[in-house]
Amino acid sequence: MRRYGKNPDEDDVRVRPNRKGNRPRTNIRPKHEDASEGMVLTVDRGRLTCLVEDRIIHAMKARELGRKAAVVGDRVSIVGDLSGDKDTLARIVRIGARSSVLRRTADDDDPYERVVVANADQLAIVTALADPEPRPRLIDRCLVAAYDGGLTPLLVLTKSDLASADELLEMYGALGVPHVVTSWEEFGDGVAAGLMREHLSGRTTAFVGHSGVGKTTLVNALVPEERRRSTGHVNAVTGRGRHTTTSALALPLADEKGGWVIDTPGVRSFGLHHVDPSRVILAFPDLEPGTANCPRSCSHNEPDCALDAWVAEGHADPARLYSLRRLLSTRERREGD
Ligand SMILES: Nc1nc2c(ncn2[C@@H]2O[C@H](COP(=O)(O)OP(=O)(O)OP(=O)(O)O)[C@@H](O)[C@H]2O)c(=O)[nH]1
Ligand SMILES: [Mg+2]
Ligand SMILES: [Zn+2]
The missing domain is CATH 3.40.50.300 (P-loop containing nucleotide triphosphate hydrolases)
Structure with a gap:
């Protein structure tokens, strides 16, 4: 806690946010109100091909986007040369919220x-x-x-x-x-x-x-x-x-x-490091209610899982639980098996 305000650095830290207020960061940046909306069709080493209205536009990511990458299917806001003419390069300034x-x-x-x-x-x-x-x-x-x-x-x-x-x-x-x-x-x-x-x-x-x-x-x-x-x-x-x-x-x-x-290009493997079993179970609405009695952060593929009892009581088809478990266990097996 600051008592005397002797430390100029500390003062600086406190004052700076007040001067700019609590406005969101996007207000500090250029607004690009003139930007056009487009969709990313393909990405090739930092060059993006986008559809804007009915024109094919070549673009690159604006620096202000930082590390966030635009991928195929992204809805983006684009500024600059939108003619689609050869050798023109527009800039992608925003990536829209993704539905999936x-x-x-x-x-x-x-x-x-x-x-x-x-x-x-x-x-x-x-x-x-x-x-x-x-x-x-x-x-x-x-x-x-x-x-x-x-x-x-x-x-x-x-x-x-x-x-x-x-x-x-x-x-x-x-x-x-x-x-x-x-x-x-x-x-x-x-x-x-x-x-x-x-x-x-x-x-x-x-x-x-x-x-x-x-x-x-x-x-x-x-x-x-x-x-x-x-x-x-x-x-x-x-x-x-x-x-x-x-x-x-x-x-x-x-x-x-x-x-x-x-x-998309062919894949040899499909790593699933990022997958959350609780999201996968949402695709099994017949089994999902049976997880109510599961231990916390249950993998649904362990001895204490409540799904066994749920299925044994006749609430769902055992073949469905078997299939769910087979899917969940793909992460525990090597891919080539
Ligand atoms: N017999 C048979 N061959 C097919 C059939 N469909 C595609 N092929 C052949 O399979 C080979 C691969 O086809 P592609 O369409 O290039 O396969 P891809 O999945 O796009 O491959 P990547 O781009 O490498 O991921 C080609 O030689 C095709 O001619 C089919 O229905 N029957
Ligand atoms: Mg192909
Ligand atoms: Zn469970």
Whole structure:
């Protein structure tokens, strides 16, 4: 407590806030009232491509944003040259509040989390039925990330021309995750495309999965070529000559209800360091009431968990608890298992 005010430093500390009052910090900064609103379509090493009205604009983050990164799907405020002309670079001065965030860490021990996509409402978890072989552990991890991030999962099983979907569908039946089984043959006559539109129209869907499962093939079938070209979509070619996606990209669906699909680069793993089990359980409204008697900070995957008794009393389907536990335990197992 200051009694005599002899210390000039201390005086300074006390006086300074009074002079400026309690106004929020944003009032001190430039207001950018003239800023335009846009959406981030892709990010490539600090360069962002944004959609402002119907123009594609190149932009970079303004310094005042500090460390906060804008990601694909972000709604942003942009100032500067918004002509979209070649060699122009506008500045992103604000990142809007996000309705959802899809996060991942490189692995489970890695405290550094990355936001992959913002404001998506659906996560399409893409798995090939063969080539590459399905990896249920990765599906489980993506499901957990979806539930944790507030996205509705959609299971997309591709390459049904190569193998049957029965086994996987049985495995995920109890979870009640909506699913689509596709192959490029079906895409040709529009059957799967129609099905996809049923799930995709009017929503923003991020496509994730292992490399080579067919995410880009699907997205390309869903978005007319001229729309893709207008966003300057480029795929890099890997050493083996295959096209692989190198950065996330949002593309507008040609649908009267609107909607976006977001293609992302293939992932080998989906680290879940950031996940909070209490958020995951919210995706299981039939089980959630049964956690009322759980010990504090219960992992719902331990001997004292009250869910066992709840299910034994007949309040919920045991297969649902089994599925929840399988998801929660993905964090305790190594990914390749
Ligand atoms: N047999 C079969 N092959 C397919 C099908 N869909 C895609 N492919 C092939 O699978 C390979 C990978 O497809 P992509 O769409 O590039 O896969 P991706 O998931 O985008 O891969 P990354 O960008 O590396 O993450 C390509 O050679 C496609 O031609 C399908 O339905 N059946
Ligand atoms: Mg791809
Ligand atoms: Zn519990």
